[in-house]
Amino acid sequence: MYAKCIISAFVVLASIAAVAADEGSMTLNDGPDAALTLARCIVCHSADYIQMDSVFLNKAGWAAEVNKMIKVMGAPISEDDATKIVAYLAHYYGVD
Ligand code: HEC
Numbered sequence: 001m002y003a004k005c006i007i008s009a010f011v012v013l014a015s016i017a018a019v020a021a022d023e024g025s026m027t028l029n030d031g032p033d034a035a036l037t038l039a040r041c042i043v044c045h046s047a048d049y050i051q052m053d054s055v056f057l058n059k060a061g062w063a064a065e066v067n068k069m070i071k072v073m074g075a076p077i078s079e080d081d082a083t084k085i086v087a088y089l090a091h092y093y094g095v096d
Pocket of ligand 1: 037040041042043044045049050053065066068069073074075076077085
């Protein structure tokens with residue numbers, strides 16, 4: 001019983017370590033402005049969020065998302081860059 005406890009504790013710790021080691025994706029689909037998007041967006045989090053939301057966001061959705069990152073989260077992105085990023089995301093990660 002005691003040994004079994006130790007083993008399950010180890011299994012739990014090992015899976016926590018595995019999650020912690022996964023720092024998320026830091027790459028995006030190749031395309032114009034991929035580097036710009038990556039540079040502006042992974043300041044605060046990995047590119048996984050982009051991947052995650054790509055299953056339901058269209059161009060308008062991405063525009064709102066990028067706008068939220070700027071207005072609500074305080075992302076330092078110029079209007080010019082935001083336009084390019086939205087176009088890139090809509091094309092490579094949009095549903096339409
Ligand atoms: C200033 C920091 C910051 C920057 C820069 C930033 N984000 Fe975020 N982003 C956040 C925070 C904070 C969250 C919420 C995280 C959470 O809820 O765990 C988030 C969440 C998200 C999500 C998940 C959906 C949501 O709305 O919570 C997406 C998609 C996303 N960001 C995309 C982007 C994109 C695209 C860029 C580049 C244009 C970007 N982020 C740049 C801070 C930032």
